[in-house]
Amino acid sequence: MEKVLMKGNEAIAEAAVMAGCKHFFGYPITPQNELAAYMSQRMPRVGGTYLQAESEIAAINMVIGAAAAGVRAMTSSSSPGIALKSEGLSYLAGCDLPAVLVNVQRAGPGLGGIQPSQADYFMAVKGGGHGDFHTVVFAPNSIQEMVDYTFAAFDIAEKYRVTVMLLTDGILGQMMEPVALIAPETKAPAEKPWAVTGTKGARPKNIVNSLYLSPELLEKVNIARFERYDEIKRNETRCELYKTDDAEICVVAYGAASRISRNAVEMARAKGIRAGLIRPITLWPFPSDAILEAADRVKAFTVVEMSMGQMIQDVELAARCKKPVNLCFRTGGMVPSPEEVLKSIEEVLR
Amino acid sequence: MKTVFQRPNALTDMPTSYCPGCTHGIIHRLVAETLDELELTGRTVGIAPVGCAVLAYNFFACDMVQSAHGRAPAVATGVKRANPDNIVFTYQGDGDLAAIGTAETVHAAARGENITIIFVNNAIYGMTGGQMAPTTMPGQVTQTSPYGRDTTTAGFPVHVCEMLASLQGTAYCERVAVDSVPNIRKAKAAIKKAFQNQVDGKGFSLVEVLSTCPTNWGLTPVKALDWLRDNMMPYYPLGVYKDRSAEEL
Numbered sequence: 001m002e003k004v005l006m007k008g009n010e011a012i013a014e015a016a017v018m019a020g021c022k023h024f025f026g027y028p029i030t031p032q033n034e035l036a037a038y039m040s041q042r043m044p045r046v047g048g049t050y051l052q053a054e055s056e057i058a059a060i061n062m063v064i065g066a067a068a069a070g071v072r073a074m075t076s077s078s079s080p081g082i083a084l085k086s087e088g089l090s091y092l093a094g095c096d097l098p099a100v101l102v103n104v105q106r107a108g109p110g111l112g113g114i115q116p117s118q119a120d121y122f123m124a125v126k127g128g129g130h131g132d133f134h135t136v137v138f139a140p141n142s143i144q145e146m147v148d149y150t151f152a153a154f155d156i157a158e159k160y161r162v163t164v165m166l167l168t169d170g171i172l173g174q175m176m177e178p179v180a181l182i183a184p185e186t187k188a189p190a191e192k193p194w195a196v197t198g199t200k201g202a203r204p205k206n207i208v209n210s211l212y213l214s215p216e217l218l219e220k221v222n223i224a225r226f227e228r229y230d231e232i233k234r235n236e237t238r239c240e241l242y243k244t245d246d247a248e249i250c251v252v253a254y255g256a257a258s259r260i261s262r263n264a265v266e267m268a269r270a271k272g273i274r275a276g277l278i279r280p281i282t283l284w285p286f287p288s289d290a291i292l293e294a295a296d297r298v299k300a301f302t303v304v305e306m307s308m309g310q311m312i313q314d315v316e317l318a319a320r321c322k323k324p325v326n327l328c329f330r331t332g333g334m335v336p337s338p339e340e341v342l343k344s345i346e347e348v349l350r
Numbered sequence: 351m352k353t354v355f356q357r358p359n360a361l362t363d364m365p366t367s368y369c370p371g372c373t374h375g376i377i378h379r380l381v382a383e384t385l386d387e388l389e390l391t392g393r394t395v396g397i398a399p400v401g402c403a404v405l406a407y408n409f410f411a412c413d414m415v416q417s418a419h420g421r422a423p424a425v426a427t428g429v430k431r432a433n434p435d436n437i438v439f440t441y442q443g444d445g446d447l448a449a450i451g452t453a454e455t456v457h458a459a460a461r462g463e464n465i466t467i468i469f470v471n472n473a474i475y476g477m478t479g480g481q482m483a484p485t486t487m488p489g490q491v492t493q494t495s496p497y498g499r500d501t502t503t504a505g506f507p508v509h510v511c512e513m514l515a516s517l518q519g520t521a522y523c524e525r526v527a528v529d530s531v532p533n534i535r536k537a538k539a540a541i542k543k544a545f546q547n548q549v550d551g552k553g554f555s556l557v558e559v560l561s562t563c564p565t566n567w568g569l570t571p572v573k574a575l576d577w578l579r580d581n582m583m584p585y586y587p588l589g590v591y592k593d594r595s596a597e598e599l
Binding site: 023053054055057059064065066070071073087095197199200201202207208209210211 | 397404426
């Protein structure tokens with residue numbers, strides 16, 4: 001298969017178009033601008049809609065409208081903009097609408113900085129809106145994966161009627177790699193009988209709604225939604241295990257940090273340390289089983305994050321205090337070096 | 351036997367949740383009659399707001415979306431862009447449209463989004479129990495302006511039609527009232543025009559309907575109508591603020 005050299009942000013955009021997404025609603029923010037710019041160029045040529053909204057909030061509400069109308073729709077932003085979209089994420093969940101969202105993370109809090117970061121783990125995985133709900137979160141670590149999981153994101157969103165977030169960062173968004181743009185056959189349901197497209201006098205009216213004034217009913221609706229989440233946990237949890245079979249120490253890292261960590265694993269192996277890497281690909285659902293399994297075999301874990309340490313909480317929970325969990329971090333837009341990760345590996349083994 | 355009066359087909363048979371004497375019922379009926387007369391119900395998607403009309407998704411017989419507070423014009427934009435053949439309208443109150451949703455309203459108008467907005471202005475937040483609204487008038491007593499709206503601290507009301515008329519993207523905006531039979535007839539004509547404009551692809555149309563809230567105004571329904579005439583109409587003059595619907599496309 002022929003490969004093309006593409007920037008991460010643009011690769012996601014092209015994959016989305018290939019996945020049949022004809023409706024993109026955005027708002028400028030660094031470092032995701034190439035994604036929206038690509039859409040603004042591409043959408044008119046495929047008969048689609050590129051609309052630059054008045055705010056991040058308006059953009060996600062336009063996604064809600066388009067998703068309710070039954071088409072594939074997406075929006076993208078970076079950290080402070082994703083925070084604004086949290087209202088929409090909650091309504092998307094409450095209305096059981098499928099949508100795809102991209103977060104090209106930058107450093108925070110506040111206006112923070114425009115350098116790459118992984119400090120939105122909590123927002124993506126634990127929060128990002130009020131009420132009982134989850135967003136499915138993919139954390140690709142290459143441009144190829146950004147393409148592959150964009151296709152997967154649309155399918156999963158429609159199959160389970162959930163929002164899927166691609167959680168990337170300024171490194172992945174901005175860097176270029178060769179990618180194969182191959183659209184897999186969609187596994188999503190062909191029909192959306194719940195969509196608001198006008199009854200045409202041929203069916204009862206559809207209502208897309210998240211309001212339930214009866215607490216008894218809302219409890220049932222929420223529990224039913226979490227049964228769907230359980231299905232997602234069973235079917236869609238993904239992680240990559242690298243040299244973990246004989247590992248005495250496991251590094252746990254996702255996204256850009258996992259690429260640095262992989263180098264550190266090689267460096268450790270060269271020094272005779274049996275290091276391995278567990279790379280969560282879905283952050284929600286979190287691959288807790290892989291961590292727990294490793295916890296019985298390894299001496300310790302080192303979690304590598306471009307934040308003050310957020311995913312580490314899920315690693316600790318999954319490891320059930322069986323083994324020590326160390327943190328190797330840089331924050332504020334700083335990126336850890338393989339040497340720093342190696343040092344952390346050596347420290348925790350001591 | 352000849353039927354001289356009946357529920358419009360575009361309204362369901364579900365009893366509304368509005369207070370006795372509230373004019374939402376009249377406005378719902380005018381929208382529904384319009385959908386019937388223009389034969390639009392089967393291709394229409396309505397967007398319900400947050401506020402007293404939140405349950406409008408139960409009352410209109412067309413497909414409906416319930417949106418977040420103030421976001422109805424953005425949701426309507428998404429629906430319309432997805433399926434331009436649908437007729438898309440929002441039904442919003444003053445808090446929803448002119449406070450929390452100001453940006454969504456102004457920019458839907460600025461884009462000339464081909465949608466219809468029914469804007470119900472009763473100068474108060476009704477559903478939450480009568481707080482000061484962006485359209486509460488100077489001196490008006492509400493739960494959160496107990497000494498009357500003091501413009502030195504609470505500022506001035508937003509005149510939505512006047513504001514939107516200044517935008518190039520607005521095709522049509524008119525302020526009407528539902529206080530009397532003649533005015534209700536005019537309101538009906540305005541609402542019908544706002545929908546016909548969308549059918550004809552004329553762009554953004556908004557009808558502001560001066561409405562009463564007897565419950566939160568603390569008045570009987572009849573006195574509330576008097577209050578609307580005596581206080582709101584002079585401050586919010588009725589009339590057409592912009593009309594490009596006669597222009598050729």
